[in-house]
Structure formats: structure tokens, C-alpha cells
Amino acid sequence: MNFIAWIIVACEIGFWIFIIAGLVTRYIFNKKKAGLFLLAMTPIVDLVLLVFTSIDIYRGADITLAHSIAPIYLAISLVYGKSMIQWADERFLYYVKRDGPKPKRRIGMDYAKHSMKGSLQHILAYIIGGALLLFIIFYIGDSSKTEILWRTLKLWGIIVLIDNAISITYFIWPRKM
Template identity: 65%
Template sequence: MNFIAWAIVACEIGFWVFILGGLVARYIFGMKRAGLVLLAMTPVLDLILLIVTGIDIYQGATPTIAHSIAPLYIAISVVYGKDMIRWADERFRYYIKREGERPIKRTGYTYARHSMKSSLKHVLAYCIGALLLFIMVWIVGNSEKSADLFATLKVWGIIVIIDNAISVSYFIWPKAGKKEGH
């Protein structure tokens, strides 16, 4: 595995360490401010990964699929970060601390609207990630060496289209709730 792949693994591990550390600091130790700081470190890790990736490419490394993951991480963090932390926060509070309300199980058109909102955020993340990938291609200055960056963008584009199609399908075939007694 190359350096960038290891950096991605380290940042992914760091992401979960900061998320869990932030939640534990907040709810187990009552350190609200420290918990917030730890949770706020998650996009910083993505930014560090993007900078390391950019430096590697600037120094002449041939871009690989591993290099193309950094812009995706930062784009997803920017667009979904607050939602992901809120999701983890609600579940930690309810399932670990036994406080607060049970997380909402959406069904029907409520689920469809929520899914569509998330899918439209996915489009925004894609646009931000694409911009960052194009900047990386510009840094490389060679379209042939940037083939993996473009390949990632194409695959991600297909995933975004599928994600949005699935969300639209929930308006046609709404997600049913569980039957009583089951």
C-alpha cells in the first residue's frame, strides 16, 4: 500500500476516534466544550488528508484512486458533517446514556422527503468533490496521468444518479412502517 492509502486509513481511524472521543467526553465525562472540539476535528482530518494528497501530487506522484478519495472525504464532510454528528449524537445519547427521545424511524412520504434531501446534498457533495478533483488535475497538468481521478469522478457520478433514483422511488413506493406485533 502506498503512502496516500495509509494516510486515508489513518484519517479514517482518526475520524472514528474523534467522533467516539467527542461523544464520550460530552456524555460520559460531562465535558461539553472538549466534546465539541473533538467532534470539530473530524473535518480537520479530511483537510489534512487533502493537503497531504495535494503535496504528494505536486511533488510528482502519479495520481491513483487513493489520491482521488481525499477530495471526496472533504466534500462529504463539508456537506454531511453536521448531519453525521447529529445522527451519532442522538444514538449515543439514547442507546448508551439512556437519555433523550428514541431516534425517529421515518416511513412513508416523510422518509421519501428525508431521503431526497439527503440525495440532493449528495449532488452538492459531488459538485464540491468534482471541483477539488479538477483542481488536482490542474496541479498534475497531464490528462493522461489524471485518468484515475477522472475514473473516480465518473463512478461517483453514477452513484449519485443511482442515489437520486432510489430517493425518487420512495415517492412512488413509500417505505412502509413495521406492523404492530412484529
């Protein structure tokens, strides 16, 4: 496994450490601001990953799939961050602290709207992450070195289209219990 792959693993671990530490600080120790600060560090972890990736590429490393993941991680954190924290908050309160309402199971049009919101967020993440990937591609300026970045961008685009198509089907065939 190359250097960037190990950095991705470390950042993923760091991401979850900040999430858990933020929730514990927020709800077990009742330190709302400190907990929010820890939760807000999650995009910083992804930014660190992007910086390490950029440095690695700048130093002439062979570009791998691992390099193309960094912009995706950052974009996902920025776009989904608030909703991921809200999701974690609800479950932490209910399952760990036993002090909140049971997380609601969405069905019917409510589920369709929620799914479409997530799909629209996915489009936004694709735009941000895609712009970062394109910046790297054009900065390097050598198509033989950046082919994996192009393939990642294309594959992600297909995934975004499939995600949105699935969300549209929930309006046609609403999810039942």
C-alpha cells in the same frame, strides 16, 4: 499499499477517534464545548488527508485511486458533518447513555423527504469534491496522469444519479413499516 492509502487508513481511524471522543466528552463528562470542539475536528482530519495527497502528487507520485478519495472525504465531511453528528448524538444518547428518546424510524413521506434531503446533500458534496478533483486535474495538466481522477469523478457522478433516482422512488412507492 502506497503511502496515501496508509494516510487514508490513519485519517479514517482519526475521524472515528474524534467522533467517539467528542461524544464521550460531551455526554459522559458533560463538557459540551470541548465535545463540540472534538467533533468539529473531523473535517480537519480530512483536510490533512487532502494536504498529504496534494504534497504526494506535487512530488511526482503516480496518481492512484487513493489520491482521488481525499477530495471526496473532505466534501462528504463538510456537507454531511452536521447530520452525521446529529445521527451519532441520537444513537449515543439512546444506546450508550440510555438517556434519550429512541431514534425514530422513518416511514412514508417522512422517509422520502429525509432520503431526498440526503440525496441533495450528495449533489452538493459532488459539486465540492468534483471541483477539488477538477482543480487537481487541471493543475497537473497531463491527461495520462489524471485518468484515474476523471474516472473517479465519472463514477461518483453515476452514483449520485442513482442515489437521487432511488430517493425519487420513495415518493412514488413510500417506505412502509
